[in-house]
Amino acid sequence: QKEVEQNSGPLSVPEGAIASLNCTYSDRGSQSFFWYRQYSGKSPELIMSIYSNGDKEDGRFTAQLNKASQYVSLLIRDSQPSDSATYLCAGSPGDYKLSFGAGTTVTVRA
Amino acid sequence: KAGVTQTPRYLIKTRGQQVTLSCSPISGHRSVSWYQQTPGQGLQFLFEYFSETQRNKGNFPGRFSGRQFSNSRSEMNVSTLELGDSALYLCASSMDRRETQYFGPGTRLLVL
Numbered sequence: 001q002k003e004v005e006q007n008s009g010p011l012s013v014p015e016g017a018i019a020s021l022n023c024t025y026s027d028r029g030s031q032s033f034f035w036y037r038q039y040s041g042k043s044p045e046l047i048m049s050i051y052s053n054g055d056k057e058d059g060r061f062t063a064q065l066n067k068a069s070q071y072v073s074l075l076i077r078d079s080q081p082s083d084s085a086t087y088l089c090a091g092s093p094g095d096y097k098l099s100f101g102a103g104t105t106v107t108v109r110a
Numbered sequence: 111k112a113g114v115t116q117t118p119r120y121l122i123k124t125r126g127q128q129v130t131l132s133c134s135p136i137s138g139h140r141s142v143s144w145y146q147q148t149p150g151q152g153l154q155f156l157f158e159y160f161s162e163t164q165r166n167k168g169n170f171p172g173r174f175s176g177r178q179f180s181n182s183r184s185e186m187n188v189s190t191l192e193l194g195d196s197a198l199y200l201c202a203s204s205m206d207r208r209e210t211q212y213f214g215p216g217t218r219l220l221v222l
Contacts, residue, residue, distance in 0.1 A: 043213040096166040100153040
């Protein structure tokens with residue numbers, strides 16, 4: 001079992017809609033969680049970090065963490081064509097590494 | 111503040127050769143991690159260094175090694191290259207283990 005699992009997608013949403021990305025993790029010791037965005041041919045770019053249960057909002061992005069359910073999600077509101085990318089969920093079990101999910105590819109249709 | 115830099119950006123090698131990749135972290139960052147990204151396996155952790163010490167190592171063969179210098183710059187080495195080593199090698203830096211990791215542009219390695 002992979003340490004971090006993502007709903008594999010791909011996910012296609014119309015411009016202006018909400019894109020919902022989900023991620024589950026197996027290591028209950030994980031304390032920190034991150035969402036990265038990766039455009040084709042580029043390196044991952046940090047979108048959000050979340051450490052506590054609940055919601056964290058940054059602009060059009062909202063991350064949600066539920067440690068009891070071992071669940072992390074990312075909502076992208078008012079999706080734009082520039083949001084088309086692969087989104088990577090990562091967890092940090094505290095042993096100096098990040099464990100990444102396989103990624104979800106999002107396409108925003110104009 | 112300058113970001114993470116990696117050199118070279120692209121590399122073509124043949125089987126059996128060895129390769130050394132370099133990473134300069136963000137100024138002030140003392141932790142450097144290396145990852146391998148392939149279409150089939152995704153992003154996989156190679157190793158992490160802090161203050162010249164390797165603190166964790168991923169599940170890769172001994173052909174993969176690394177080191178960190180006193181100025182926090184890091185290198186990774188892959189010996190006896192195999193076709194399956196073709197990948198994007200990413201370096202990420204952070205202040206310390208609980209801090210966010212910031213990725214460099216990567217080195218794309220092609221083994222022929």
